[in-house]
Structures are given as structure tokens and as C-alpha cells.
Amino acid sequence: MSQEVRVRFAPSPTGPLHIGGVRTALFNYLFAKKHNGTFILRIEDTDQNRYVEGAEAYIIEALNWCGIPFDEGPGKNEKFGPYRQSERKALYKQYADELIAKGKAYYAFDTAEELDSHRKDHEEKGKTFIYNWHNRLKLKNSLSLSKDEVEKRLASGEDYVVRFLSPQDESLHLTDIIRGEITIDTNILDDKVLFKSDGMPTYHLANIVDDHLMHITHVIRGEEWLPSLALHYQLYDAFGWKAPQFAHLPLILKPTGSGKLSKRDGDKLGFPVFPLEWKNPETGETSRGYREDGYFPEAVINFLAFLGWNPGTEQELFSLEELVEAFDLERVNKAGARFDPEKTKWYNHQYMQLQSDAHLAELFQRSRPELTSIDLGYIELVVAQIKERATFVNDFWELSSYFFIAPESYDEKAYGKAYKDDTPEFMKTLMTVIKSINDFTVENTQTTIKGWITDSGIGFGKVMMPLRVALVGSLQGPDLFDIMYLIGKNETLKRIEKAIA
Numbered sequence: 001m002s003q004e005v006r007v008r009f010a011p012s013p014t015g016p017l018h019i020g021g022v023r024t025a026l027f028n029y030l031f032a033k034k035h036n037g038t039f040i041l042r043i044e045d046t047d048q049n050r051y052v053e054g055a056e057a058y059i060i061e062a063l064n065w066c067g068i069p070f071d072e073g074p075g076k077n078e079k080f081g082p083y084r085q086s087e088r089k090a091l092y093k094q095y096a097d098e099l100i101a102k103g104k105a106y107y108a109f110d111t112a113e114e115l116d117s118h119r120k121d122h123e124e125k126g127k128t129f130i131y132n133w134h135n136r137l138k139l140k141n142s143l144s145l146s147k148d149e150v151e152k153r154l155a156s157g158e159d160y161v162v163r164f165l166s167p168q169d170e171s172l173h174l175t176d177i178i179r180g181e182i183t184i185d186t187n188i189l190d191d192k193v194l195f196k197s198d199g200m201p202t203y204h205l206a207n208i209v210d211d212h213l214m215h216i217t218h219v220i221r222g223e224e225w226l227p228s229l230a231l232h233y234q235l236y237d238a239f240g241w242k243a244p245q246f247a248h249l250p251l252i253l254k255p256t257g258s259g260k261l262s263k264r265d266g267d268k269l270g271f272p273v274f275p276l277e278w279k280n281p282e283t284g285e286t287s288r289g290y291r292e293d294g295y296f297p298e299a300v301i302n303f304l305a306f307l308g309w310n311p312g313t314e315q316e317l318f319s320l321e322e323l324v325e326a327f328d329l330e331r332v333n334k335a336g337a338r339f340d341p342e343k344t345k346w347y348n349h350q351y352m353q354l355q356s357d358a359h360l361a362e363l364f365q366r367s368r369p370e371l372t373s374i375d376l377g378y379i380e381l382v383v384a385q386i387k388e389r390a391t392f393v394n395d396f397w398e399l400s401s402y403f404f405i406a407p408e409s410y411d412e413k414a415y416g417k418a419y420k421d422d423t424p425e426f427m428k429t430l431m432t433v434i435k436s437i438n439d440f441t442v443e444n445t446q447t448t449i450k451g452w453i454t455d456s457g458i459g460f461g462k463v464m465m466p467l468r469v470a471l472v473g474s475l476q477g478p479d480l481f482d483i484m485y486l487i488g489k490n491e492t493l494k495r496i497e498k499a500i501a
Contacts, residue, residue: 005037006217009063009070010044010207013055016278016287017062020222020252020261023304027249028220029068030305030327037217041073042210043084046200053281056084062275066297067320080214085206092201095209095239096162096194100142104238105194107160108141109153130190133168162195164204164231164238172230177218177247177329184230192231204228208235211244220247220329223336247329250308251336261339263287271341275300294392295344299351303344307337317350349391357384363393370404381486385478399477403486406495407473414475418465424500426463427470429456431496440489446481470499 009025011017032039041063043056056074063069070076074083082088099105108131115131118139122129136143141163142150153160172184194205201209211219226248236243252261255269266273266288277289290300302318310333311318311326318326352360361380365371371379386399433452437445453463468475471483471492484492 003217004215005032005035006040006215007032007037007220008040008042008211008214008216010042010210010221011059012044012047012050013052013059014047014050015052015055015280016274016276017059018263019273019275019290019304022062022066022275022300023252023307024220024222024249025063026066026068026301026304027309027327027329027332030324031218031220031329032071033324034327038071039068040214040216041070041083042214043074044203044206045084045086046203046206048086048198048200058276058278065291066275066301068301085201085210088206088210089200091213092195092206092209093199096201096205099164099194099238100162102238103165105162105164106142106191107150107154108139108163108191108193109145109158109160110140111159114140130188131163132166132190133187136191159197161193161197163191164194164235166191166231166234172233174229174233175246176226176229177245178250178332179226179248179334182229186230189230194235204231204235208232208239212236212239212241216244218245218247220249223248223251247332250333252307253336253338255339255341257336257338260336265339269341271344294394295348296351296355299344299347302351303347307339308333317347345391352387352390352392355387357381357387360387360393360396364396367393368397374404378486385482385486402472402477403483406491406498407471409473410469410499411474414469414473418469418475419499420462423462423466426458427466427496427500430463430467431493434489434493434496437489440485442479442481442485445484449481466499467496470496 007028009021009028011021011025029039031037041060043059045051045056060070060074072079072083074081096105100107115129119129131139138144143165145153166189167186170186172186174182174184176182192204193202195201210216229246229248232246233243253259254261254265261273263273272288272290272293274287274289275291277292278287279285280287291297298320301320301323302316305318305323305327306316309327309331312331357380358376360383361376364383365374365376365379382400382403383396385403386396389399390396430449430452433449434445437448449463450460453460464480465475468477468480471477471480471487477483487495
């Protein structure tokens with residue numbers, strides 16, 4: 001691309017960042033890095049009534065944890081700052097005034113009660129109230145009132161909003177990278193509010209002005225903004241600015257495939273919809289996060305990339321660098337992407353296998369107070385035995401507790417299956433065999449015990465099953481001789497003796 005690619009992720013600090021927002025940030029990041037461009041974070045906090053303390057810090061922490069930090073934004077490379085819209089408040093009024101001067105916008109003095117009355121009246125008649133060409137001259141605005149009346153109202157400090165003057169009887173021909181050509185009949189558009197009575201711009205005006213001043217070349221955002229595309233194109237045209245290219249990402253759908261994924265779906269089905277845990281400052285309610293649930297950030301990024309995009313190959317596991325290389329907006333689907341909680345676990349399992357045993361051992365030790373005094377090298381050996389059967393580090397203890405603590409009870413079904421009337425006799429002889437092994441390596445132990453079983457003609461099941469129950473407490477676990485080697489000769493003998501008793 002000839003010009004420098006500049007994209008922005010512009011969340012509102014109204015609560016925790018939904019996983020759909022993380023996907024939007026990711027696609028912006030991948031596109032920017034693919035084209036050696038800049039990924040910008042802008043905080044769209046024009047709606048001060050919905051502002052939530054701590055939400056901005058949460059957004060930044062979530063992006064950093066996911067490994068997709070912004071290049072430019074609040075407190076970082078502030079080339080076109082400030083990056084919080086509330087701090088740019090004075091800027092937007094001049095652009096609203098410019099549109100009025102050009103005849104592209106107008107003052108509207110209708111009160112909320114008056115507009116509500118119009119809506120109710122239309123509903124009673126089976127119609128929908130739309131503030132636009134067909135009724136604006138009948139309403140209270142600078143198009144219907146005299147110039148003197150308008151100036152008098154403004155001078156008196158009467159509340160007003162600034163509305164965009166949408167054209168009549170025109171067709172707009174718009175282009176979206178993902179959805180192609182879109183044609184809109186302007187007669188169905190309403191005259192959107194651009195500037196509010198509280199002196200703050202609406203999203204529409206602030207978004208266009210900021211994107212222009214920050215030299216944004218591509219706007220990659222969620223499908224929910226598609227209905228605003230016509231207005232945004234018209235605003236660029238009204239200002240005489242070149243519009244960026246637009247790409248509207250598909251929705252992330254519920255696991256059932258019907259409707260947008262929500263927090264309620266996660267609560268109901270037992271999976272998080274936020275990257276990090278969030279504690280609501282008002283209610284105190286805590287919502288789960290992927291980080292706290294034990295997901296690796298690489299796994300989260302990988303499964304999010306596949307929600308609405310595909311590389312056109314069979315490959316499913318991608319490092320962030322590989323995603324940057326492969327990413328193409330034209331391979332993003334128009335249709336919504338169904339969220340599959342089981343597939344997210346599959347990704348985490350895959351990334352579990354890619355972690356070093358040493359790193360996993362550290363995570364495991366930090367997660368269990370019982371392991372703080374255990375040698376990390378030993379924990380690393382245990383992790384190597386069990387990680388293939390784990391999806392999360394949180395699974396490790398259930399899979400490996402017997403490596404650290406002798407079983408205090410035995411699985412009833414397993415014990416009943418393994419221990420018969422003649423089992424104690426075999427187990428006592430086995431203890432004698434084990435005591436005779438001087439070099440207690442995996443290989444020596446295996447050769448000696450298997451040799452004894454073969455020579456005695458007992459049958460492997462009659463010895464190995466009760467031995468496993470004695471050591472593990474059930475018929476689960478990795479290779480028995482690996483377990484014996486790790487817990488040691490004395491501990492092995494103690495556990496057999498306890499099982500016999």
C-alpha cells in the first residue's frame with residue numbers, strides 16, 4: 001500500500017472488554033502489522049453517563065495480556081493526542097459549526113418529551129417516527145424557524161442538538177472490503193444527532209473527526225456499525241475529506257448459532273466472555289476471564305482469529321507472527337461466526353503441549369500451596385508425565401496428586417476389580433522383588449518385575465492392576481514404572497504395604 005496504514009481500535013470504557021471487542025482489536029492489529037502500519041487505541045468516552053471507573057485500564061491490560069499492545073494511544077506515542085474523546089471536547093464544536101455553515105447540518109430545539117410524544121403518536125397509527133426530510137419542516141429546528149427566532153433561542157441558552165441534514169431522493173453507493181458494494185436509498189435515513197445539548201458530540205461526529213485528524217486509513221469494526229456507514233460516508237463528503245476504507249466484521253454468535261454471544265451465554269454454559277476477570281465496581285459481581293480460567297493468551301488469540309476468518313488452508317495452529325503473515329481482510333466471512341467453547345479448550349490443550357515443562361512446572365507450583373516446598377526439578381518431571389492429558393494447569397493436581405501425596409483412599413470400583421483373595425500374597429512377593437532392586441531406574445525396575453511375572457506365570461493383570469491401585473488410588477495415570485521411579489523405592493513399598501493392609 002502506498003500510504004502508511006493506520007488503523008484504530010476505539011472501545012467505550014463502559015465495562016469489561018467483551019471477547020468480540022478483543023477480536024476487533026486483533027483484526028486491526030493483524031492488518032496493521034501485515035502492512036507495517038500503526039495500531040492505535042482511542043477511548044471513546046463521549047457518553048459520560050455510562051463511563052465506568054477502571055474500564056480503560058482494563059482494556060489496556062487486556063490488550064497487553066493478549067500480546068497485541070497498541071502502538072499509539074493514551075500515554076504512548078501521542079502523535080495526534082489526546083486519545084480520549086472527553087479530552088477533545090472543545091474540538092468537535094467547531095466541526096459541528098462548520099457543517100451548519102455549509103448547510104449540511106442544522107439546530108434542532110425539540111425537547112425529549114416532544115419527540116417522545118411524536119413517537120407514541122406514530123406507534124398508535126402503526127407507523128415509525130423518523131426525523132428526516134418528510135417531517136423536519138414541521139418540527140422545531142433552524143430549517144422551520146426564522147433566522148431571528150433561531151438566534152434568539154441560541155442567545156437565551158435554550159437546549160439544542162445539531163442534526164445532520166440527510167439528502168432526499170438520492171442513492172448512495174458505498175464500498176465495504178468484506179461485504180462489497182452496498183446501495184442505500186437516502187429517503188430511509190434519519191437526520192442523526194451529531195452534537196448533544198450537553199456540549200458533547202455523538203459517536204458519529206467524534207468518530208469521523210478523530211479518524212480524519214488521526215489519519216486513519218482503514219476502519220475495521222463490528223457489524224453492528226454497518227447501519228451507520230451511510231451517515232459516515234456522507235459526513236466525509238460534507239467535510240470534503242477523503243473517506244478511509246471500511247470493513248465490517250461478522251458477529252460472534254452464541255454456541256447455538258442464533259443471536260449474538262453475550263455474558264449470559266457464558267454464565268449459563270460455563271465459559272468466560274471476557275479476556276480478564278472483571279469485578280463490577282457498582283454491584284461487586286465478579287465475571288470470569290480467560291486469563292484467570294487458565295487459558296494461554298496465544299490460545300485465545302488463535303481461536304479468536306478463526307472466528308470469522310480462515311487462512312484458506314488446513315492449518316489451525318498459528319503463532320501471532322504466522323497470523324500476521326497469513327491475515328487478509330478479503331478472507332473474512334460475511335456470515336456470523338459460531339462460538340464453540342469446546343474448540344477454545346482444544347486450542348488451549350494444543351498450546352499446553354507447546355509450553356516447556358519448566359514453565360508449566362512454575363505455573364503449577366504457584367497454583368498449589370502444597371507444592372511450595374517441593375523441588376521444581378521434580379515437579380517438572382511430573383508435568384512431563386501428565387501434560388498430554390491436561391487442558392489447563394488447573395487440571396494438573398487431579399492428574400498428579402499421587403506423585404506428591406500417597407492416596408488416602410482407593411477408587412472402590414478399581415479396588416474391587418484389582419484386589420482378589422490371592423492378591424495380598426502376590427503383592428508381598430512383589431515387595432520382596434522390589435527390595436532386591438539396587439539400581440532403581442525405570443529400565444531396571446521394569447526388567448526385574450516383568451521377568452518375575454513371566455517366570456512365575458501369574459499373569460500381568462493380576463500384578464499390575466493392584467500395583468497401580470496401590471500407587472495411584474485408581475486405575476488411571478501414566479506408565480507404572482515411571483511413577484515408581486519418581487516416587488522412589490521406599491515410597492513404592494510403603495504404598496503397596498498400605499494397600500495390602
